[in-house]
Every structure is written in C-alpha cells, then in structure tokens.
Amino acid sequence: MTRRTVRIAMNGVTGRMGYRQHLVRSLLALREEGGLDLGDGDTLWPEPVLVGRRPAALRAIAERHGLTHWTTDLDGLLAARGDDAVEIYFDAQTTTARAAAVRRAIAAGKHVYTEKPTAGDLADALDLARRADAAGIRHGVVQDKLFLPGLRKLKRLLDGDFFGRILSVRGEFGYWVFEGDWQRAQRPSWNYRAADGGGITVDMFPHWDYLLRELFGGVTSVYAQTASHVPRRWDERGEPYDATADDAVYAVFQLPGGAVAQINSSWTVRVMRDELVEFQVDGVQGSAVAGLRRCRAQHRAVTPRPVWNPDLCATEPFREQWQEVPDNDDDIDANGFKAQWELFLRHVALGEPYRWDLLAGARGVQLAELGLRSAREGRRVEVPELTL
Missing domain, CATH: 3.40.50.720 (NAD(P)-binding Rossmann-like Domain)
Structure with a gap:
C-alpha cells in the first residue's frame, strides 16, 4: 500500500x-x-x-x-x-x-x-x-450541475428513451438577491459590476451550455434578452453603487433535432418553485421535471386530460399526478x-x-458572449461548433 x-x-x-x-x-x-x-x-x-x-x-x-x-x-x-x-x-x-x-x-x-x-x-x-x-x-x-441528483435522474430517463422525441425544455433558475441596504446581499457586489466581470449571463450561460450539450446535444442558436432590473445596490461596506451588469436574462436556445429550450435566469425573482432551479422536459412519450435533488415524471399513458374552463376552479391535483423518479444509484447524494x-x-x-x-470551458464563454450579442442586437444568433 x-x-x-x-x-x-x-x-x-x-x-x-x-x-x-x-x-x-x-x-x-x-x-x-x-x-x-x-x-x-x-x-x-x-x-x-x-x-x-x-x-x-x-x-x-x-x-x-x-x-x-x-x-x-x-x-x-x-x-x-x-x-x-x-x-x-x-x-x-x-x-x-x-x-x-x-x-x-x-x-x-x-x-x-x-x-x-x-x-x-x-x-x-x-x-x-x-x-x-x-x-x-x-x-x-x-x-x-451535471452531478446534481435531480439532473442525474433526468439523464437516466433520457438514456432510457423515456421521452421519445423531445419537444421542449423549460428552465427556471434564480432567487431574490437583496440589494444590501436593509438586508445583507447573498452575493458579492462584483457580481453586479460589468467592469469586474459580473452579470448573470456570464455567470449562468456556461452552465446552460454544458447542461444542454450533455443532455440534449448542444445549442445551435440563441436569442436572449438581458435586464438590469435593480440599478442600485449596496456593497460589503454598506456603500451604494451602480449595478452596471445584468441581473436577469431570458433566453431561447434552439437544440439539435428541432427541440427548443427556454431558460430564465434571474437574481430578481421570488421563488414559487420546489427548488431554486428546475427544468421541465416535454416529449411525445412523456415529461419530467428535474431540480437540484428531485425528479418527477409523467408518462403519456397516465397523462390526465384537463379541459380549459375559466368559469370553474381547477379541481385536478396536478402535482400529485407525477411519479417520483427513484434514487437507485448508491452515490446519488454525493x-x-x-x-x-x-x-x-x-x-x-x-x-x-x-x-x-478548457475547450469545454471555452464553449461556455462562447455561449455567454453570443447571448450578450443577441441581447445587444435584438436578434437570434447562430452558435458555431467550437474547435481548436
């Protein structure tokens, strides 16, 4: 030994x-x-x-x-x-x-x-x-994030062809980051200064790049809208400063095979979800909702048939109609x-x-750069395959 x-x-x-x-x-x-x-x-x-x-x-x-x-x-x-x-x-x-x-x-x-x-x-x-x-x-x-229990369970469903042809991916990420005046901010102040490399697009698009690549084959184009919703914040010393970086970005990603991913990333949203990040994947054969730890699925054979009626209150227990995907892997909580x-x-x-x-890292930087370019120019931008 x-x-x-x-x-x-x-x-x-x-x-x-x-x-x-x-x-x-x-x-x-x-x-x-x-x-x-x-x-x-x-x-x-x-x-x-x-x-x-x-x-x-x-x-x-x-x-x-x-x-x-x-x-x-x-x-x-x-x-x-x-x-x-x-x-x-x-x-x-x-x-x-x-x-x-x-x-x-x-x-x-x-x-x-x-x-x-x-x-x-x-x-x-x-x-x-x-x-x-x-x-x-x-x-x-x-x-x-590839190693999160919820996304590992989602990957298991993908590997088992649970979804059939995938139609769409919807992601919600974020939470309310306090401004720092009357309650302490949960993130450092440089995150909100563009000159210091801040901004949620630069921070989160590298994550979305590798997740969409590993799970769905990559991104072929991006359309993004950025925002600086809270223009004034307070730093670690209690001093006010101008928040020059984006604190929210709303994006549409085209995936290979025709599927579309929509992901909202925001530090100015109050959470009405089970987890701080959730992805819903819809396919012809089934759907799933995955977060940090949990993943729930609904197969087409057990999908209910709701009918839109604005004159009546909904009575269907929608959340109860999904099945929990089991842990199975011994190291799922690692x-x-x-x-x-x-x-x-x-x-x-x-x-x-x-x-x-580092090439994989460069792909994440590329997607962030193209997302910011899309927001500046107000148009969809193609994402070329990156090689050395």
Missing part, C-alpha cells in the same frame, strides 16, 4: 465557492476519508496550498483546518521545486483575474483545474485551451463538486479519460 501526496495550489479560497465547495466539501472531505482510493492499495492524498491576496484571511482558514501551507506569492509558488512544488493549480478567483493566473500556471507546467467562466472573452478562453494542449498538461473545468474533483484527480494520477477540459 502506498500513499502519494499531490500538492494543489488553491487560488480564491477566501471566496464563498472556493472555500465551501472546493476546499471544505471536496479536498478536505477527501482527506477525512483517508484520501482518494486509486485502487490496488494506492491512495492519493491532496495537500492544499492556499493562495490569495489577503494574508490574514489565508492564515485564518489554514489555522481553522489545520493546514500549514499558504502564500500570497503565486509566481513564487509556481516556480517552487522539490518538496515545495505544486502539481495542480486550481482557480476560483473572480473572472477578471482568472485567465492571467491560469496562463501563468500553464507556462509553469502545472495541471490546471478551474472554475468557470474560464476567461472574460472567447479569445482568451481559446488561448488558454490551446496553450494547455501545447504544454501537454492535463486540464479541466468545473461543470458541477457532493457534485467533490465527485468531479475525484474524477480530475484520477485523470491526473492515472490518466483516466476526462472530457470537461
């Missing part, structure tokens, strides 16, 4: 996503389990090296979790050799800082795993993918971020296949 240590530079762990999902719920959770089992008695032990700009915050996180390695010197860390060398660079910074840091990690020969969007524009995103391929490193992009970390670490350690690379 052998235990191999892999040192991982984690840049951006002082932020909510980098800290909670990637450090605590993924790598530290792996350590609590004794490391990642590689088979044949071998174990991979992740050793995080915290990176950031605020030494006090890094020190506090390290002390809280019994970690000994942190630094504010990214270049020095990337240049380190011997026992101090890192093998993997991970990035969960703000979007505007990401591409430059990832480019430096690639130049240093480090494997790269990064949050999305991978860059602020398509040219930069493609440049990262090309550099990574040329350097011969292994690279991956977080595509966490944390999606941790599950993808495990796949990427096995990709690095064993060379196992891994398809969610």
Whole structure:
C-alpha cells in the first residue's frame, strides 16, 4: 500500500465557492476519508496550498483546518521545486483575474483545474485551451450541475428513451438577491459590476451550455434578452453603487433535432418553485421535471386530460399526478463538486479519460458572449461548433 501526496495550489479560497465547495466539501472531505482510493492499495492524498491576496484571511482558514501551507506569492509558488512544488493549480478567483493566473500556471507546467467562466472573452478562453494542449498538461473545468441528483435522474430517463422525441425544455433558475441596504446581499457586489466581470449571463450561460450539450446535444442558436432590473445596490461596506451588469436574462436556445429550450435566469425573482432551479422536459412519450435533488415524471399513458374552463376552479391535483423518479444509484447524494474533483484527480494520477477540459470551458464563454450579442442586437444568433 502506498500513499502519494499531490500538492494543489488553491487560488480564491477566501471566496464563498472556493472555500465551501472546493476546499471544505471536496479536498478536505477527501482527506477525512483517508484520501482518494486509486485502487490496488494506492491512495492519493491532496495537500492544499492556499493562495490569495489577503494574508490574514489565508492564515485564518489554514489555522481553522489545520493546514500549514499558504502564500500570497503565486509566481513564487509556481516556480517552487522539490518538496515545495505544486502539481495542480486550481482557480476560483473572480473572472477578471482568472485567465492571467491560469496562463501563468500553464507556462509553469502545472495541471490546471478551474472554475468557470474560464476567461472574460472567447479569445482568451481559446488561448488558454490551446496553450494547455501545447504544454501537454492535463486540464479541466468545473461543470458541477451535471452531478446534481435531480439532473442525474433526468439523464437516466433520457438514456432510457423515456421521452421519445423531445419537444421542449423549460428552465427556471434564480432567487431574490437583496440589494444590501436593509438586508445583507447573498452575493458579492462584483457580481453586479460589468467592469469586474459580473452579470448573470456570464455567470449562468456556461452552465446552460454544458447542461444542454450533455443532455440534449448542444445549442445551435440563441436569442436572449438581458435586464438590469435593480440599478442600485449596496456593497460589503454598506456603500451604494451602480449595478452596471445584468441581473436577469431570458433566453431561447434552439437544440439539435428541432427541440427548443427556454431558460430564465434571474437574481430578481421570488421563488414559487420546489427548488431554486428546475427544468421541465416535454416529449411525445412523456415529461419530467428535474431540480437540484428531485425528479418527477409523467408518462403519456397516465397523462390526465384537463379541459380549459375559466368559469370553474381547477379541481385536478396536478402535482400529485407525477411519479417520483427513484434514487437507485448508491452515490446519488454525493457532493457534485467533490465527485468531479475525484474524477480530475484520477485523470491526473492515472490518466483516466476526462472530457470537461478548457475547450469545454471555452464553449461556455462562447455561449455567454453570443447571448450578450443577441441581447445587444435584438436578434437570434447562430452558435458555431467550437474547435481548436
């Protein structure tokens, strides 16, 4: 039995996503389990090296979790050799800082795993993918929603041809983010400043790109309407600022084979759904509604025959007429971020296949860019297949 240590530079762990999902719920959770089992008695032990700009915050996180390695010197860390060398660079910074840091990690020969969007524009995103391929490193992009229990159940229905010919997909994502004056905002203020890489289109379209690609074959065109519904917000210091980025986007995506997806994404909507994100898929043979955890289905053979009558109150218990899709998989409740970390670490350690690379990340940036272009020009925009 052998235990191999892999040192991982984690840049951006002082932020909510980098800290909670990637450090605590993924790598530290792996350590609590004794490391990642590689088979044949071998174990991979992740050793995080915290990176950031605020030494006090890094020190506090390290002390809280019994970690000994942190630094504010990214270049020095990337240049380190011997026992101090890192093998993997991970990035969960703000979007505007990401591409430059990832480019430096690639130049240093480090494997790269990064949050999305991978860059602020398509040219930069493609440049990262090309550099990574040329350097011969292994690279991956977080595509966490593929691992959600509800969407895994939806994928099972798709694989079993439950729907027959798919007609449409309808998605609702979002919640009310407080302005920050009389109640604290749930999201950082940079999300609402265009100059800082904010905006819900840039944030969410990369998610919709990989979900629609993995589940339905991709997107061939997009029509989008963006909005900045709340023009004034208050930052972390209680200071007012102009919200220059979009806080809602309403989009229609054409899918291969003629199906249409409509997805509303909003930080200015109050939730009247069972979950913060839900997708309804309608097909000739059946329909399903999937969220973060649940998935319910209705086959054509048991579909009721409602009749529209505005003069009478509806008496049908519509929600009760759907069947819960069972969990079935033993690991259905596994944390999606941790599950993808495990796949990427096995990709690095064993060379196992891994398809969610920097080119996949560039596709997400492309869809966001084309969505914003569609909103500016007020027209549908074709989405070309992206290659290196």
